Amino acid sequence: MKDNISRRSFLRYSLCTAASLCLAGNNNSEADSTKVTAKEARFYTRVSPDIVKCNLCFRECTITEGRRGFCRNRENTKGMLYSLVFARAGAIHLDPIEKEPMFHNRPNTDILCTGTAGCNFQCKFCHNWHLSQRTPEELSPVVRNIQPEEIVDIAKKMGSGLSFTYNEPTVFYEFMYDTAMLGKKNGLNVICHTNGGMKPEPLSALLKHLDGVTVDLKGFTADYYRDASFSEMKPVLDTLKLIKAKGIWLEIVNLVIPTLNDDLNNIKKMCKWIRGNLGEETPVHFTRFSPSYKMTHLPPTPVRSLENAWETAVSEGLHYVYIGNVPGHRQNSTFCPKCRKKIIDRTHFSVESIDIVKDKCKYCSHPIPGIWKT
Numbered sequence: 445m446k447d448n449i450s451r452r453s454f455l456r457y458s459l460c461t462a463a464s465l466c467l468a469g470n471n472n473s474e475a476d477s478t479k480v481t482a483k484e485a486r487f488y489t490r491v492s493p494d495i496v497k498c499n500l501c502f503r504e505c506t507i508t509e510g511r512r513g514f515c516r517n518r519e520n521t522k523g524m525l526y527s528l529v530f531a532r533a534g535a536i537h538l539d540p541i542e543k544e545p546m547f548h549n550r551p552n553t554d555i556l557c558t559g560t561a562g563c564n565f566q567c568k569f570c571h572n573w574h575l576s577q578r579t580p581e582e583l584s585p586v587v588r589n590i591q592p593e594e595i596v597d598i599a600k601k602m603g604s605g606l607s608f609t610y611n612e613p614t615v616f617y618e619f620m621y622d623t624a625m626l627g628k629k630n631g632l633n634v635i636c637h638t639n640g641g642m643k644p645e646p647l648s649a650l651l652k653h654l655d656g657v658t659v660d661l662k663g664f665t666a667d668y669y670r671d672a673s674f675s676e677m678k679p680v681l682d683t684l685k686l687i688k689a690k691g692i693w694l695e696i697v698n699l700v701i702p703t704l705n706d707d708l709n710n711i712k713k714m715c716k717w718i719r720g721n722l723g724e725e726t727p728v729h730f731t732r733f734s735p736s737y738k739m740t741h742l743p744p745t746p747v748r749s750l751e752n753a754w755e756t757a758v759s760e761g762l763h764y765v766y767i768g769n770v771p772g773h774r775q776n777s778t779f780c781p782k783c784r785k786k787i788i789d790r791t792h793f794s795v796e797s798i799d800i801v802k803d804k805c806k807y808c809s810h811p812i813p814g815i816w817k818t
Contacts, residue, residue, distance in 0.1 A: 482519070482521070482526035482527065482528055482530070483526060483527050483530035483531075483618055484524060484525070484526055484527075485498070485500070485518055485525040485526055485527045485617075485618060486500070486617060486618055486621070486646065487499040487500045487617070487643070487645065487646045488500070488525040490523055491506060492523075493523050494508065494509040494520075494522070494523050495507070495508050495509070495520070495523070496520050496523065496524070496525045498513050498518055498525060499643060499645070499646075500518075500614060500615075500617055500642065500643060500646055501515075501564045501614050501615075501641045501642055501643060501679075502564075502641050502642075502643060502675075502676055502679035503564055503641075504643075505518075507519075507520040507525065508520060509521075509522065509523070512528075514564055515562040515563060515564045515612075515614075515615040516561075516562050516579045516580075517529045517560070517561055517562035517579065517580050517615055517616070518615070527616065527617070527618045527619070528580045529560035529561055529562065529580055529615070529616045529619060530616070530618050530619045531589060531590060531591050531592070531619060532560060532561075532580065532587045532588075532589060532590075532619075533558050533559070533560060533587065533588045533590050533595075534559055534560045534561050534575050534578075534583045534586060534587055534610070534611070535557070535558070535559040535560075535575060535610045536556065536557065536558050536559075536588065536590070536595070537556075537557050538554055538555070538556055538557070538602060538604060539554065539555055539557050539607070539793075540552070540553075540554060540555075540793045540794070540795075541553050541554065541555050541605065541607075541633075541635070542790065542792075542793040542794075542795065543793045544607060544609065544635065544637050544658050544695075545658065545695065545697060545729050545731070545766070545768055546635060546656055546658050546693075546695050547695065547727055547729075547764075547766065547778060547788070547790075547814075548693065548695065548727055548764070548778075548812075548813060548814030548815065549633065549635065549655065549656040549693050549695075549814060549815045550605070550633055550815055550816070550817070551788055551795050551798055551816075552795040552798065553604070553605060553633065554602065554603070554604035554605070555604055555605045555606060555607040555633070555635065556595065556598060556599040556602060556604045556605070556606055556607070557607045557608075557609050557610065558595060558606070558607070558608055558609070558610075558619075558620075558623070559572070559575055559608070559609055559610025559611045559613075559616075560575070560580075560583075560611060560615070560616040560619065561575060561576075561578045561579060561580045561582065561583040561587075561611065562576065562578070562579070562580070562611060562612070562615040562616070563576035563577065563611050563612040563615060563639075564612055564614055564615055564639070564641050564675075565612065565639050565641065565673045565674065565675045566673065566674040566675075567662070567672060567673045567674075567737075568672055568673070568737060568738040568739050569672065569699065569701060569733060569736055569737060569738070569739045570736065570737050571734070571736040571737070572610050572611055573736070573737040575610050575611040576610075576611040576612060577737075592619070592622040592623035592626050593626060595623050595627075596623065596626045596627050596630055596632065599627065599632055600630060600632070604632075605627075605632050605633030605634060605635065605655075606623065606624065606627045606632050606633070606634045606635070607634075607635050607636060607637065608620045608623075608624070608635075608636040608637070609636065609637040612638065612639050612641070613636045613637070613638055614638060614639070614641060614642045614646075617642075617646060617650070620636065620650070621649070621650055621653070624636075624650065624653040624654060625653045627653070628653045628654075628655075633655050633656075633815075634653060634654050634655050635654060635655055635656040635657065635658065636650075636654060636657055636658070637657075637658040637659075637660070637697075638657060638658070638659055638660070638683075639659075639660050639662070639673075639675070639680065640659045640660065640661070640679065640680035640681075640683035640684060641675060641676075641679050641680060641683070642679075642683060643679075644682070644683075644686055647683060647686060647687075648686065648690065651686075651687065651690045651692050654692055655692070655693060655815060656692065656693035656694070656695070656815065657687050657692055657693070657694055657695075658694075658695045658696075658697060659680070659683065659684055659687070659694065659695075659696055659697070660680075660696075660697050660698075660699070661680060661684070661696050661697070661698050661714065661718075662680075662698070662699065662705070663677070663698075663704075663705035663710065663714075664677070664705075664710045664711070664713055664714035664717070665677070665705075665710060666678075668704065668705050672701075672704060672705070681717070681721075684696070684721070684722060685721055685722070688721075688722050688723070688726070693814065693815055694722065694726055695726070695727040695728075695729065696718065696722075696726060696727065696728045696729065697728075697729045697731055697768075698711075698714070698728065698729065698730050698731070698753070699731050699732075699733055700730050700731065700732070700733060700745050700749055700750055700753055701733045701739070701742065701745065702733070702742055702743055702744075702745055702746065702749065703742070704742075706745070706749050706753070708752055708753070708756055711753050711756050711757070712756050712760060715728070715756060715757045715760035715762055716760055718762065719760060719761050719762060724761050724762055724763050725763050725764065725813045726762070726764070727764040727765075727766065728757055728762055728764070728765050728766070729766045729767075729768045730750050730753040730754055730757070730765070730766065730767055730768065731750075731767075731768035731769045732744060732745045732747070732750060732767075732768065732769035732770055733745045733769075734769070747767075747770055747773070750767045750770065751767065751775075754766075754767055754775055763781040764778065764781070764813075766778075771791065771792035772791060772792070776790045776791070776792065777789050777790045778790075778812075780805040780807065780808060780810050780812065781810065782805065782808050782810035783805060783807050783808040783810065785799070785805065785806075785807045785808070786799070787799045787800055787805050787806065787807075787812065788800065800812050800816055803816050
């Protein structure tokens with residue numbers, strides 16, 4: 445397996461280089477890259493001839509003529525709402541699916557990841573702030589003009605799936621939706637990584653074209669969501685329940701930040717809620733915080749804090765709990781909840797071996813939830 449991983453890593457590097465060349469070819473000129481184009485948005489209503497209400501996320505921004513919503517990339521022009529980031533990728537890169545993180549959906553495969561400018565949250569700890577906290581104009585120097593058809597074509601040539609990530613995919617909904625729909629039609633594995641702030645109607649429409657979703661559950665108090673992300677927790681909980689109800693594969697990420705959301709009582713409440721509302725087999729990733737953006741004054745998360753969170757989740761009955769951003773940690777691998785044998789051996793984002801046969805543990809035949817066919 446390790447020899448295969450080495451060859452695969454080399455292949456990934458080669459394909460990333462090829463993707464960069466393809467994207468460079470799609471960018472016709474410097475003038476093209478700095479021009480902000482627009483596509484009519486989905487999910488909005490007219491409040492008056494020159495005022496619109498965006499119905500895409502929990503904020504429900506009311507936007508007057510010539511103004512933009514909270515995300516800074518949806519603009520009211522003459523009483524119509526437009527997305528300013530359609531087919532304008534601020535980042536596109538080939539990654540292992542484990543990096544999302546998504547551990548129970550076609551492990552040891554690649555995803556072509558796409559992001560743009562803007563976000564509907566303002567997380568003080570965001571490590572992609574250079575994308576999420578930028579306007580389309582500010583990001584123009586690095587933007588690549590690329591249509592959904594081109595993204596799907598590149599993914600097919602690379603033998604990869606698709607992921608919408610980096611900044612918040614909700615705010616480039618139209619770009620994501622068209623690309624996801626086309627990707628599904630072409631048999632690709634399609635996933636996204638979201639903060640969970642989308643409203644139910646657009647989320648339900650999108651889920652028809654997704655295989656899996658990774659959701660950031662940033663904490664488990666309304667105060668934390670408000671203070672650290674300038675957002676709300678309840679819409680995220682509603683999103684998690686809807687994804688589960690629709691039968692789409694779901695994994696949860698909780699970034700553990702020292703002194704802010706590492707209280708074990710709140711982590712315990714969160715794990716109880718997950719088990720009660722989403723089920724004991726929903727994977728949960730406790731990931732390590734590194735100083736970033738407006739929180740460079742805090743230290744990295746102590747590994748012991750992550751282990752305490754892991755122990756709490758396991759004691760609450762969750763079967764698949766992981767510790768992330770700690771390369772080499774034992775709990776980055778997958779263990780059968782019945783026989784406790786290691787069934788997926790990982791080192792950070794690299795998969796060393798997979799011992800799941802016909803969706804079951806190789807050693808005791810216990811069913812392992814996920815999407816295992818490639």
